[in-house]
Amino acid sequence: MTDRPTRSRAATEEKTGSRRDRTPPPAPEPLPHPVADNHCHLDIADGDDWFGTEEAIAAAAQVGVTRIVQVGCDLPGARWAVEAAGRYDAxxxxxxxxxxxxPRLAAAGELDTAIAEIAELARDPRVRAVxxxxxxxxxxxxxxxxxxVESFRRHIDLAKRLDKVLMIHDRDAHDEVLRVIDEEGAPERWVMHCFSGDADVARAxxxxxxxxxxxGTVTFKNADPLRAALRxxxxxxxxxxTDAPFLTPTPYRGRPNASYLVPLTMRAMAQVRGDDLAGLCAAVDANTSALYGPW
Structure with missing residues (x-):
């Protein structure tokens, strides 16, 4: 297996003069039922002393987060995600x-070639989502x-042709995302990753x-519209x-995130919804299996 890509959020912040506490938060109380982290970037380090892949998987398993969807969102990351899924059962x-x-690839005249490589990688049975x-x-x-928009449309088509889950990033673009989905036709299985809309967007x-x-954004103090969407x-x-290493839940917002912190978000979600924690965990676990199949 090739080494993990060396992309680092910490390095970017240091260049801009930003400083954060990068001490890993303590492990939360384990969940009463296993769940999966449905979106994680193990290939993005958060400081030189941050978890390695095996450590991150083991720490997550100890608190009941037994499965992880590793997301590669550029060519090096996508290649590594496929290799990592072949090496680690979790x-x-x-x-x-x-x-x-x-836009960067299009400006360089490389978008077609890059999408073609993504299409080849996506055919691997270890790849469950586009x-x-x-x-x-x-x-x-x-x-x-x-x-x-062009790239989005072509990824939608790819997910449909390969019968993979479509995983959508939507930042400040709710209406446009839904317009493209309506024009292209939604795949049978699709996910709004790190959902960021309000209750009306959720219903749509x-x-x-x-x-x-x-x-973890659902735990943030200013996230009342998001909590309404969850309800x-x-x-x-x-x-x-998690979207790790980003979006660490309260009370550790601003520190690096990892899959072992999912229990903080799950407990907040159960409280917001008025759900029994074990029952909500079981539902999330079943939903993950229904989307992605067995690990």
Whole structure:
């Protein structure tokens, strides 16, 4: 297996002068029923002393997070995700070009070639999802959005042709994401990763057959609209994720995230919904299996 890609959020922050406490938070109390982390980036390190892959998987298993969807969102990350899923039983892979990759590749004349490689990688049985693809109006301006839409449409087609889950990144682009989904036709199985809309957006996605995956953002103080969305999501459509090493849940917001912190988000989700924790964990676990199949 090739070494993990060396992309590092910590290095980026150091260049911009930002400083954070990168001490790993303590392990939370284990969950009463196993769940899966439905979206994780083990290939993105968060400091030189952060978890290695085996450590991250083991730490997660100790608190009841026994399965992880490893998401590769550029070509090096996608290649590594497939290799990692072949090596570690706890992992399955998702591969795609992140929407912020699409304009860069298009400008270099490399988008077609990159999508062709993603298509080849996606044929591997260890790859259960095409994602994260979608639209991002936060980091990409108007000049790059045509490339994002083109890439999104081609990933939708790929997911449908290969009968894979479609995993969508949607940042500040709710209406446009749904417009493209309506025009292309939604796959049988699709997920709004790190769902960020309110209850109305949630209903619009659910009406089109989506599963909604909630990250540590649901614990943030200013996330009342997101918590309202969680409340209207049926138990058979709800998922949990980290998006690690990003979006660490309260009370450790700003520190690095990893799959072993899923219990913090799960407990917050159960409280928001008024659900029994064990029952919600069982539902999330079943939903994950229904989407991605057995590990």
């Amino acid at each position: 992992l399955v892979a998702a591969v795609a070009l992140h929407p912020n990759e699409a 994602g994260e693809t979608g639209l991002d109006h936060y980091r990409t301006g108007a000049e790059g959005r045509d490339a994002q 996605c659910l009406d089109r057959g989506a599963h909604l995956s909630f990250a 209207v999501t049926p138990a058979d459509r709800v998922l949990v994720e």
